[in-house]
Amino acid sequence: MKALRIALIVLRIGLGGLFVYAGIQKFIPKPPRPQTEASVEVPPHVAKIKAYIGGLKQTDYFWPMLGVAEIVGGILLLSQFLALLGAVILVPVTLNIFLFHAFLEPHDTGELIMTALYLLGNLAVIAWYYPRLKPIFLNFKTIY
Template structure:
């Protein structure tokens, strides 16, 4: 199990670091797959905000680096959950051409959430005490 967690953690970290850095430096020249009108409208709205993608990519790069170096891993896996879920849902619903990468990201994310589940137990305390 330790080896599987190590592989999943490093793979997920690399995905977010590489694609996060690619947003800023564009060193991977990839052709954009065809997107539906709804997918273009969604992406256009996020880009049009002027800050959202930059903010998200900084979180991705930071989280990915912490996953790779194995520090505060449970926190950063949890921080990447909404991003991973949105990547998956965007490709599953709006742009199916990218579904394989979306599926890989969500599978790695869920696996790591399961692997680090003991660190999340206190979050689900119904009535916390001070």
């Protein structure tokens, strides 16, 4: 049991640090890439990825909002008492990251496995704290 608690702490610190770092990266401007020749054919999956990420950035709100969600969720995962809230906040983020790689980069097995581990790690944190969540979803007395 003690080993599971230590593993959970390591998992929370790892995921929390990863998402804080990823969220901060969303606010750091990247230098523009040099234009390539128009005759170079872009693979179809790369064109879909560029269109997807480009669309998220062009809304002018979603990319920063995603960064804030990652930072807040990561900080909450790093905290002692609010890790469950951080894991719940990050479920849609980790699910979307996994599905992004599953549908747009299915040939990159390493990335797919890594993002599946992020999702499974996040779900493991929620499963550990499930007894705290159970009354929220299964307390029918508050409904009637």
